[in-house]
Amino acid sequence: MRHLFDIGVTVNGTRYERTVEPRLLLSDFLRHDLGLTGTHVSCEHGVCGSCTILFDGQPVRSCLMFAVQANGHEILTVEGLGTPENLHPLQEAFWEAHSVQCGFCTPGILMTLVPFLEENPNPNEDEIRAAISGNLCRCTGYQHIVDGVKLAAQKMSASQ
């Protein structure tokens, strides 16, 4: 006999109502129940940061949360940041700086950076590296990512 719970979660501005098992991970809920596959799962033990999403504005590991914990809360995933036709300045900067290789760690890094740049609009290299030190990347060696963040900071302050 499976216990099921009704939950209501707002993701990228849209409210979703679903019935789920209590043990369903938030990452699986987003990816498979809601079809938002931009958030990626890489370690399922909270180390790599690929699954990072914004939970009521704070970056959290969606692989360490249950969907039922998101009941009544607001989530922002990478799909809510921009579209190929309308990129967020952070995404544009990443594109220009070649911050993306395989792209698997990218959504988690973007979501980590969104609140970081809001609080640190003009970060230096060390601050940027510390901010993303909880996001593992195996392809880029981080350098172009750091360049992308600096470029994004410029773009975002220019537009203000």
Added chain:
Amino acid sequence: MKLEGEYIFDGPREDVWELVRDPDVLATALPGTQSLDQVGENEYEGVMNVRIGPVAGVFSGRIVVSDEVPPETCTLTVEGKGKPGFINGTGYVNLIDQGDGTTLMKYDGEIQIGGRLASVGQRLLDTTSKSMIRQGLETLNKALQARIAVKTGSGEVEYKPPSESEFAAAVAKDMAGEALSSSRTKWIAIAVVIVIVIVALILINIGGG
């Protein structure tokens, strides 16, 4: 992995030996034990919940007692497996009469661990298992005292076996105590706590601002 140590029981050897061979008492000394049944003269079968760090699960196993020289020595062979992996081991137990009404237990064993327990719980295995053994022996000692009190008629000494969560808390406290045991590490730990508090205060301020 080697497991060795000593423990002093507040009671005579014969009573300690009796206790150690009583599956009902043993089962309570290690909370998480769902069952421990004697299935042969020297054989026990049991089912136990095990948690080491992030790895948890149910183990089922067999314990065989051999080379018995009561109330002095015996050898225990353990074979357990479950979802988190497997544990196999052999331990040698020696009880020594201290001559003052207490018994010194010396144990010395070697265990092989495999599966998720070994791969993911590795860092905590050493300290957790030592701590679990220590807590278990302390509980046994309490049971011993209760039994002696009943025997000698010196009044009720209550033996309340700890619940699973109490046991876990005691193990955690024990492990933390180990970490803080040297005065140098204690100061470091205090400094760390202060830093954490300061950082937390800063973050709270940033978050609110």
Added chain:
Amino acid sequence: MTKKYIGKRIKRSEDPRLLTGEALFVDDVEIHGMLHAAFLRSDYAHAYLRSVDVSAAQAREGVVAVFTAETMGDDWQPGPPLVSPPPTVEDVIFHSRTQVPLVKDKVRHVGEPIAIVIAENRYIAEDAVDDIMVDLEPLDAVVDIEKAMQPDSPLVHDDLDSNLAAHIEQEKGDYAAIREGADLIIKRRIVIDRGAAVAMENRGVVAQWDAKSQRLTVWDTTQAPIAIRNGLAARLDLSEHQVRVIAPFIGGAFGPKMMMFYPEEMLIPWVSIKLDRPVKWIEDRYENFYATTQERRQVHDAEMALTLDGRILGVSDVFLHDSGAYDPYGLTLPLNTQCHMMGPYDVANYYSESKVVFTNKTIVTPVRGAGRPQGIFIVERLLDLAAKELGIDPVEIRKRNLIPPDAFPYEHKIIDQAFAPLIFDSGNYKPVLEKAADMIGYDQFVKDEQPRLRAEGRHVGIGIVPFIETTGVGPYEGARVTVEASGKINVATGVGTQGQGHFTSFAQIVADQLGVDVRDVHLVTGDTAEFHWGTGTFASRGSVVAANAINASAKLVREKILALASKVLESPEDELELADGVIRVADIPRISISLGELAMLANPLRGAVEPGTEPGLEATAYFGPQYGAIAFGTHAMIVEVDPQTMMIEIKRYVAVEDCGTVINPLIVDGQIHGGVSLGIGNSYYEKLVFDENGQLLNASLMDYLIPTAAEVPRIEIGHEETRSPLNPLGSKGVGEAGAIPVPALFAQAMENALPEYDLEILEAPLSPNRLFELLREKEREL
């Protein structure tokens, strides 16, 4: 051909989709009615399988099927070897033993799959895995490769006399003879240990058998979709055209995603056919540490003979190579090591003997570097120790031994991983080494800065390591280029893409050949329905072999365009130019036709065509190099060590590379950054630790430490360009270069940082812990 795009730092066309979460990875595939798989894997490294009882699992609600080796019946068979032994070398011993879909008689490594559960969702499947009762009789595990070769060792494969998987000797000149006359012999035992690729995306397979159309579609995180397709068709008794394998966006690969087959790659399609339902399996990170291949463990007894002025007379090496439980990848890894043990140096005498050993550990196949880092580590360590003894500056001793530019092509007279003679095609090594020394300020650092810092009590060291890399090996790749009626160009090739930016770099080549905007070139990689000839992405060959195939077919299309346009515009071909998506008369630009219109004219719906005409503006071409191109590079590093905490800080890191013609420097830089960061992991943070029972003690990212943004420094890159004569583009590979010299570089720099300890670092990886032990050992000695 106007050079507009090749050599330019162009933004990648695939990025907008990757940046917005709109790119399809294997786990993103959702098919109506899809079932999910989970595996029961062995907890023992070596054990007889006595029985498996799946009844409880089958009875669980939501479970559709459970399979074991027994219930697979006649369909059970071991995988084919991916790489066969070298055909051309005599006296090679090779025992081929390949991985199995599910364990039948004996478990040979922790994580080997014993049963597969198919259920409505992954959660239920994993619950059911716990229901399975398996009876394993443990055996002593074979873990240490030296112990494995002792006569009383347990056997990984009972039908063999020993744990010897393969034996190969190679020689050049006569080392034994030259040894007699040497002024200095440096002889050391060097041990290198295992590391994992740890791509951010774990492996996965989705298979969909459509019984009505009798077609199998497979999405697989593979570097070689064509090999998988052909293999699956053969195994499942289907025609190749009934099977389509798609390698969509892949979250990093680095070598281990190149296999045929992993047990899961074989099983999931088989299950889909058996149940007539789509099936998905996604690996979790714990499985990834055991069930995805690893690499690097070797034990070397190495020797170098030199003259008093530091000239290398010869190198000799005997080594054991750990293959894990099976050896599907042939001799590729030890051959690579052998080919790199002379480095970029002019060495006339060489002897190498390699014994490949079976152990009860995870299977070994290439991980970025693929045996090359080990070879470079050996030669560079020996040379560094010789430099110390002879009192010669490390840069100087290397300059004295580099192959001079007029000696190319330089023949090494041994064979490489492609079983071809090892020939260094082209190179100009000294300028690259000098550039690296220059960029890091080597002389000034050693003369001024280092003494000054040392006087302050700081431990700073400098290292510089040149290296070669075999790249661009055959056999071949192919491509098809098509001009569409819209004027856009479609390109299809067989290699897959795992982040290297093929969609852009390959488009640059075509855009230059056909005079179109690079954004109008659309590329398809890794889909056997689009292109089904080729081998895959591995061994740093995409920008050589696939790129040249694409170039060749684009050239053929260009010729067709000119021929047809010449008729249509009534002008001789040599007066025409291709630019801006049109063909026009160079001097009279208003006489022109767009590519799209020309394509339509080339494919008429009515009328007659001349005999021998091919429709459309399309061509397919193949390219296979004679042998692999040799790239060269030099890395240099300044590092500070704290001998109290053993923590390090890389103050500066310089990488100069020469990979021939560069198609997109931005992408090449990215490849070097990524390779160096893996190399840094292999040098100081990453090590797979197995205990004596074959249990991996750090099978999670908590304990297997991948460098983060805080550990990887800013890397300064320099380029040199010595074209390869082996292909029209003149390119050489660079995908693995970043990772190859790093362990050797670390060893040199760390020894240099701690001179008072007079360390000899003869192992990789190091770690803070290990460095602590080494320093304490030295303190006791002194």
